[in-house]
Amino acid sequence: MTEAIIRAERVEKYYAQPSENRIQVIAPTDLSIVPGEIVALLGPSGSGKSTLLRMLTGLSAPSAGKVFWHEREIASTEVNVSIVFQSFALFPWLTVEENVEAVLKARGMEPAERRKRALKMLDTVGLDGFQAAYPKELSGGMRQRVGFARALVVEPEVLFMDEPFSALDVLTAENLRSELLELWQNKTIPTKAIFLVTHNIEEAVLLADRIIVLGRNPGKVRTDFKVGLQHPRDRKATAFTQLVDYVYKVLTQPDAKPPELPQTPGATASPERKRPHYQMLPHARPGGIAGLLEILIDHQGKDDIYRLADDLAFEIDDLLPIVDAASLLGFLTVNEGDAEITRSGTDFANSEILGQKQLFRKAALEHVLLLRQIVRAVETKSDGSVSEEFFHDILDEQFTEEETVRQLETAVSWGRYAELFDFDAARRRFLQSERLHHELENEEVSLESDE
Amino acid sequence: MRLPQFGSVPSFSNTPGRELLARSQVLKRSWPFVLDLCVAAMGLACFYAVVRICMFWAGPPSEQMVVSLSPRSLPLYAFYSVVRIFLAYVLSLVFAITYGYTAAYNKRVEPLMIAALDIMQSIPVLSFLPPVMLAMIRLFPTRHIGVELGAIVLIFTGAVWNMAFSFYSSLKSIPRELVEATNIYRYSAPQRLFQLELPFAAIGLVWNSIMSVAGGWFFLMACEMFHFGSRDFRLPGLGSYLQTAADAGNGHAILYGLLTMVAIIVATDQLVWRPLITWSDKFKFEQVESSKHGSSPLLHILTHSAGVQAILKHTTVPLGEAFYQRLAKARAARMEKLATAPAQETGAAAAARVLPWVLILVVAAAVVFAAQRALILLSPVDRAQYAELLKGAGATFLRVNFSLLLAAGWTIPVGVAIGFNPRLARIAQPLAQIAASVPATALFPVILLALVRLGGGLGLGSIVLMLLGTQWYILFNVIAGAMAIPTDLKEVATLFRFSRFERWRKVILPGIFPYLITGMVTASGGAWNASIIAEYFRLNNRTLTTLGLGAQISSATEHGQFPILLLGTILISLMVVTTNRLVWRPLYRLAETRYRLG
Structure with a gap:
């Protein structure tokens, strides 16, 4: 086996909580990226795909474990990677060419050489003639091409992509995907490996030589397998749809052991997690x-x-x-x-x-336990109101801050719809729902009359 | 502190979010109360240090400078004043960027620095005028430079905080992926500053600069002529010209002075702010091109001039290239060293880690000492004086709020009328802008003179000055708020035949509420600040005064009573900070949550 360019050894990410509980975002994970492959990382939202990507690029330090770049610790070496971002992350005040040149400038390249390379790369990604335009004048697809040009012009060894196509419309995304594949297969670009984070199963199966599926709570590798299909891949082919279905099953049954892989084995079993x-x-x-x-x-x-x-x-x-x-x-x-x-x-x-x-x-x-608890709480309080903070603190033990907020938002939305309780957004308090109150009283009355 | 003048507000189509039109409120209180105490202690310490220095350097009596009232000396005076403002502004800009940068990237000091910002922009800077002036004069025995520096430092302390806050909050709101891009593509810190951070913060900085410079004029008018005890310090400038003219009751000179003032402000607007605003338009962080664009002929000339481009090409461009290449080489060398000799803590590194703590300790000790000495300075103040000061505080409190009510009373209907009627806006807007751009302090001697002739006193005069300085904040914010009410809401009101009363209650008032609060917060700070010059004024060698904390502070200044001055300053700062925390911040939060449109 060839030597890995990037190797992660038992990396994990967690956020310490004051109450000694810590929120595990990513469980200890081993992973390596070897030359010559496109790796796709799939997973539901909240499984820490982006976090893992940022640890592999050295942008964010793992809470525990180590990441190696050519067998050297990543913090103490210069890594040659690029990232294509979901939001493009272009500087709106720089022209297309300046955006691409800026990264060469950062590496101390001469102006003439910089310009030559930038223009050549823009030509490669099909942006010839747009060098003087500002990003906001371009369509989303064109902007992502600038993102690709910027990423590729530094000739990265590994090209990371964080959901690069998900902000684009279907046709544009399809077009860009096939062009990227072409560049990769014709070796137009010196990139040795591509690491793609996506939530689009079909995209992963279409592009990747290897697919890693993450599970959530905490994020961990549920299955990691090679895709043996020949390029160009046909979406209608049975082998293709079988693979899509397989990944799909892994994703939709978060608690079950991943099923048997069609054709090629290689799925790793995941340990049962605590509910x-x-x-x-x-x-x-x-x-x-x-x-x-x-x-x-x-x-x-x-x-x-x-x-x-x-x-x-x-x-x-x-x-x-x-x-x-x-x-x-x-x-x-x-x-x-x-x-x-x-x-x-x-x-x-x-x-x-x-x-x-x-x-x-x-x-x-x-x-739903949370909703039951909120209803119970507002009913038992004499003034019929409980502050949101109370539940925030309880949920905080288990979810990240961001997720806690979203959990509460969802609970409020469901509770309001079901008229289980009211929510006073100004005071951030759950209130007893008038309707529910009346209903309960009526029920009691009717029960009494039944007796 | 808040700046009680508006200066030039270029046009409403360019008006950015209202947070840029006024000092930003720190909405979420993220620091513990102890830090506020720390900041208060530091304030005391600074005050004490300044007072101490100026008491120490008891200098020789200053010679009198005669301010000529001839119109021919006006251009020179105007030039002096402009230079003062300019120097103070440059100083503020540099400091604001450094301060904001440090606060944003240094987690350890961030909460303390932001707490300090919040308080510094709340307390009235004018009560620091005498000690600062005296210190500067004694620092430089050459009389002129001392007073000059005093004026500049004072304008600086008035102008810097909102700019620092704007830069800090811009840095904090840069999208994460952009920062990650600069990291992954190995941007050096300077490249990140010039290509990401400064451009991202540019719009906020430009708008806050406009506010700061307008505020600078307000203070400059007050501090170009200033009495301390028997001494009379004068700087040749527009402010001293106007005051001398008012003193002498010379109507022609007053008129010339005011005309020069307006001319300068219009010129700054046309030659500096408009080009800057148009230029900063390209730093808008937006995904689609907006249709609204300002235009500036001057900017067009500058950007299209071959001469300017050629100069740039042979100066800054090659310098920048060399600089970036060196940075890249330095980075490569550093990484190589890191790779060959993996991180090992050397003695120097260990020392570098300990050093900040030692520094913090030393500074903390000094702060505690000086703050304590400052408190000791208060001991001669007796109970009667305390009572007097409290009474004054009460009077000023009433006066400030009365002037706020008056201002809101006329600006709300007028502002809404202007905001709802584009045709009226076209006529009223430029007029209001010119009216607003004349610093109230420049007009004050004139108005007071007229009031005295009519038999009025300073009791009325002080309210007029507060009103003059602060009503524009409310007016402009109300206009912006009225313009921001969506047409469909107004149509609903028409469709369902809302009565006039209902229309105001259900649509207009809630619609302008956030803007109104922003305007009132800023106006309230401005009014407090203005009270210091408004309640105690020398005219025709006569001292006009009225009961109030501002008058007490000014009088203490004139008579060199440092304990009273210190106590008065503490009191006025406490009142402003407390009203902010107890009244304005909750209202602001309410505005942000409940009454936010869209």
């Missing part, structure tokens, strides 16, 4: 859940999630939270990448708006 105290609420809106269920009914109550996303022209990463949420609430079950609607799901989808709220309320109270 967290609170479920992670998927960031989906109740309206989205209802919409998904209605579509499922149209598809005879059962469909492959991947195909569903395709039909809806959704990124799978956008659809997954909705599926997760529906499954958490017991409105559908996920099996082998298929989503199947349940009885309560059908009821929910077919109800009128008030009925939907009622069913949602029932399901939420039954399945």
Whole structure:
């Protein structure tokens, strides 16, 4: 086996908490990047893909473990890598050419040589004639070409890409992907390896020689395998779709052991993790859940999630939270990448708006611990109000600060929809919902009258 | 501190977010209370140090400088004043950038530095005028340079804080991926400064510069002529010209002086600010090109002139190239050394780690000592004097708030009318801008003279000065707020036939609320600051005075009563900081959360 360019040894990332609990973003992970391969790193959002990328490039130091660049510790060597960013990260006040030249200037290159190389690289990525334009005059696709030109002009050994195509429209992204592949295969660029972070399964299978799938809470490698398909790859080929399905299954069953890989083995087993105290609420809106269920009914109550996303022209990463949420609430079950609607799901989808709220309320109270606790808390308080901070502090033990905020946002959105409680955004307090209050009273009354 | 003058507000189409039009509030209190105490102690320490120095250097009596009232001397005077402002501004810019940079990148001192910023921009700078002046005069026995430096330092202390805060918050809001790009592509710190940090902060810096310079004029007018005890310090300049003219009751001279003032302000606007604003437009951090563009013929000439380009090509460009190449080489050498000899802590490195702590300790000890001495300085103040000062504080408090109410009372309806009516805006806007750009301190002697002739006193006069200095903040913010109310909201009000009262209550007032608060915060600070010159004024060799903390501070200055001066300054700072914390910050937060549009 060839020597790795970058090798990570038991790297992990965590944030220390005052209460001795620490939030593990990435569990100890081994990973290496060897010459001649395109590696794709896949994972749901929140699995620490970008964090891992930043540790591999030396941008961020791991909390524990080490990263080596040609077997030397990364902090004490000059690494020759580039990153293509999702947001392009171009300087809007510099022209296209100045943006590209700036990185050569940083390396102390002469103006004449700099200009020559920059223009040549712009030509290579198809930006000939645009050198004097400012980034804001260009379309998204063109801007990302500038991003590529800037990344490639320093002739990096490893080219890192952090979701480089996800801010672009479908056609532009497809076009850029194939051009990149062409540059790589024709060896137009001296880059020895490419490391691509993406949440697009098809993109990974299309480009990569090796795919690594991360799981979350904390982020860790769930499977790492080689893709044996020949380029150019045909999206319609059975082998291709089988691989996509396989990755898909790994991604949709976060708690199960990864299934057997079609054709080539190599999947590593992941140890069972401890279930967290609170479920992670998927960031989906109740309206989205209802919409998904209605579509499922149209598809005879059962469909492959991947195909569903395709039909809806959704990124799978956008659809997954909705599926997760529906499954958490017991409105559908996920099996082998298929989503199947349940009885309560059908009821929910077919109800009128008030009925939907009622069913949602029932399901939420039954399945979601956090919502149950909030309702309990506001009911027991004499003034019927509890500060958000209280739950913030509890969730903080388990989630990162950012995630805690998002968890609470989702809880507020669900709770308001279901009329479980009210939320006073100015005072940041949960309040007892008037309606719920009345309803409970009425129920008590009717119970009494039954007796 | 807040700057009570608006100077030139180029045009509303160019008006950036309202946070740039006024001092920025530190919304989230991220530092513990102890740090505020630290800052207070440091303030005391500084004050004591300055006082100590000036008491130590009891200098020779100063000769009188005669300010000529001939119109022919005006250009020279104007030139002197402009140079003073310019030097103070350059000093402020350099300091602001250094301060903001250090605060943003040095985690250990960041909270302390930001707490200091927050307080420094709240306290009235004018009460520091006498000790600063005296210290500077004694520092330089050559009389002129001392007074000059005093004026410059004073303008500097008034101008620097909002610029520093703007630069700091710009640095903090640079998108993460851009910073990562500079790291991964091995940008040196200077390259990052020139290609990322300064451009990113440019717009905020330009707008704050405009504010700072306008504030600078306000202070300069006050400190070009200044009495301390029996001494009378004068600097040749526009401010002293106007004051002397008012003293002599010379109507022609006053008119010439004011005309020169307006001419300078219009010229600065056209020759400096407009080109700068147009130029800084390219630093807008935006993904799509916006349709609005200002234009400046001067900028066009500069950027398209072959001569200027040629000069740049043979001076800064090669210098920059050489500089960057050296930086790259230095980095390569450093990395090589690091690779051959892996990080080993040498004696020097260990010393370098200990040194900052030693320094901090020494500074802390000095601060504690000086702050304590400053407090000892207060001991001769007796109970009656305390009571007097508190009474004065109460009077000034009422006066400040009354002038705020008056200002809000007329600016809200007028501002909304202008904001809703583009045609009216076209006429009223330039007029308001010129009116606002004349420093209130320049007008004050004239207005006071008129008031005295009409039989009014300083009680009324001080409110007029506060009003003059601060109403524009509210007016311009209200106009901006009214313009920002979306048309569809107004249409809803029309569609559902809101009564006039409902329209104001449901649409207009909530719509302008955040802007109004911003304007009021800034105006309130300005009014407090103005009270120091407004409540105690010498006219025709007569001292006009009225009950108030500002008057007490000024009087203590004239009579050289340092304990009273110190106590008065502490009191006024406390009042301003407390009102900010208890009233304005909560309102500001409310505005940011509840009444934010879009």
